[in-house]
Amino acid sequence: MTVEAFAADAAMGRFYTNPSIGDVLISSIRARPKRIIDLGSGGGALTLAALRKWSPTEIITVDIDERKRSRLDYSNSRRHVHVVADALDFDLPRLLPPGALFDAAICNPPYITPTWKPAFRAILEDAGLADAIDGSPLLGADVLFLAQNLRLTKIGGRVGLIVPDGVVTGRRLVGLRRRIMSDHCVESVVQLPRNCFKSTEAQAFIMVLAKQRPQASTISLRQLDNAGKLSEPVLVDADRAAERCDYAYHSATQSPAKQTFTLKDAKAAIVRGSMHSGEAKRSHHPYVHTSDLPTEGPRRLSFSKDHAISRGRKFALAEPGDILVARIGRNLHFKVAIVSTGRLPLTDSIFRIRVTRRWRKMVFMGLSSQQGAAALQAAARGVGARVLTKDDLMRIELLRS
Numbered sequence: 165m166t167v168e169a170f171a172a173d174a175a176m177g178r179f180y181t182n183p184s185i186g187d188v189l190i191s192s193i194r195a196r197p198k199r200i201i202d203l204g205s206g207g208g209a210l211t212l213a214a215l216r217k218w219s220p221t222e223i224i225t226v227d228i229d230e231r232k233r234s235r236l237d238y239s240n241s242r243r244h245v246h247v248v249a250d251a252l253d254f255d256l257p258r259l260l261p262p263g264a265l266f267d268a269a270i271c272n273p274p275y276i277t278p279t280w281k282p283a284f285r286a287i288l289e290d291a292g293l294a295d296a297i298d299g300s301p302l303l304g305a306d307v308l309f310l311a312q313n314l315r316l317t318k319i320g321g322r323v324g325l326i327v328p329d330g331v332v333t334g335r336r337l338v339g340l341r342r343r344i345m346s347d348h349c350v351e352s353v354v355q356l357p358r359n360c361f362k363s364t365e366a367q368a369f370i371m372v373l374a375k376q377r378p379q380a381s382t383i384s385l386r387q388l389d390n391a392g393k394l395s396e397p398v399l400v401d402a403d404r405a406a407e408r409c410d411y412a413y414h415s416a417t418q419s420p421a422k423q424t425f426t427l428k429d430a431k432a433a434i435v436r437g438s439m440h441s442g443e444a445k446r447s448h449h450p451y452v453h454t455s456d457l458p459t460e461g462p463r464r465l466s467f468s469k470d471h472a473i474s475r476g477r478k479f480a481l482a483e484p485g486d487i488l489v490a491r492i493g494r495n496l497h498f499k500v501a502i503v504s505t506g507r508l509p510l511t512d513s514i515f516r517i518r519v520t521r522r523w524r525k526m527v528f529m530g531l532s533s534q535q536g537a538a539a540l541q542a543a544a545r546g547v548g549a550r551v552l553t554k555d556d557l558m559r560i561e562l563l564r565s
């Protein structure tokens with residue numbers, strides 16, 4: 165592939181599915197669909213995986229990119245019809261060969277946020293998702309492709325998609341998850357290895373749902389490892405799965421170790437630092453930023469200055485006994501420290517945790533342990549630079565020491 169072609173692909177959010185991931189997606193759909201649609205079919209990875217496992221009577225692929233047509237001829241099948249069209253056209257159903265709604269929709273949507281069009285609202289409304297999405301028209305193509313796939317699928321039909329982290333764990337999309345789980349049946353969610361899409365570190369998932377089937381009491385969450393092995397499922401009830409439905413989080417919180425506690429149990433007071441890092445730099449006064457939190461060794465901080473900025477605003481201060489945890493960053497799960505001496509203002513990239521003396525050692529040991537790091541890592545959200553919310557922190561399960 166040329167550098168130009170690679171750049172164009174990245175700009176169009178084209179991260180192609182490798183065949184083994186396609187096979188896992190198809191195997192996660194417990195049905196033998198006859199009429200199948202693949203929106204954003206690209207080189208046809210998902211269609212080819214479907215043809216390896218199923219014997220459909222008809223498979224329709226759609227891609228906006230003219231050039232994608234020829235590669236799909238590899239399927240060389242009369243059952244296969246390819247349509248060059250915008251999959252996010254409200255009138256897409258009319259552009260497809262006539263026929264009943266589809267038994268299954270398989271899809272790896274582009275990883276982009278398309279410029280908003282009024283047609284998107286109509287698609288979301290028709291799919292019953294419009295009022296489940298909080299206001300912002302800044303929606304990823306993943307949600308719009310999900311909606312379009314729901315429109316095209318018959319009742320009881322399956323939608324199997326590759327979705328990014330936001331759909332599975334993002335707080336902004338909790339309303340969407342609740343709606344999906346109240347109106348449909350989420351059959352499985354598979355957490356894929358990071359880096360499984362060439363040139364992106366994005367965390368992706370396979371999500372399979374059955375349209376308008378009542379939600380089963382539990383949802384099966386699994387993880388695919390780098391060797392292509394699927395984990396045993398963790399079963400989570402729909403309410404908890406609506407909060408977030410990633411395997412890593414629920415498997416860590418359902419730790420077999422009974423001797424666990426949460427910061428809620430410890431009645432922790434968690435405060436986010438209040439000083440923006442730019443503001444901190446400009447102040448020319450000492451402050452604590454994530455770069456000051458050690459990732460190993462003794463995690464005790466001693467500030468030589470006892471400095472409380474009193475002019476103008478009051479800032480959240482780190483004081484002796486406070487436990488500090490990074491809120492943002494690739495390595496946030498290792499950045500835990502306790503303050504021994506001194507007082508300094510905190511930037512807003514740090515959470516300050518205050519607990520009573522009785523809990524202090526156990527909370528600090530729990531958070532700075534290997535298990536604590538794994539739980540923090542699992543609770544953090546987002547791609548690349550990870551972010552932890554106060555709620556996430558309050559709920560993680562830590563081992564008692």
Ligand SMILES: C[S@@+](CC[C@H](N)C(=O)[O-])C[C@H]1O[C@@H](n2cnc3c(N)ncnc32)[C@H](O)[C@@H]1O
Pocket residue numbers: 176177178179180181182203204205206207208209210226227228229232249250251252271272273274275
């Ligand atoms: C992430 S790639 C997935 C390709 C293939 N399904 C796979 O899994 O390897 C997304 C594909 O969607 C196509 N695409 C992007 N926007 C589209 C749109 N609005 N309508 C139809 N196809 C689109 C791109 O050309 C690209 O082939």
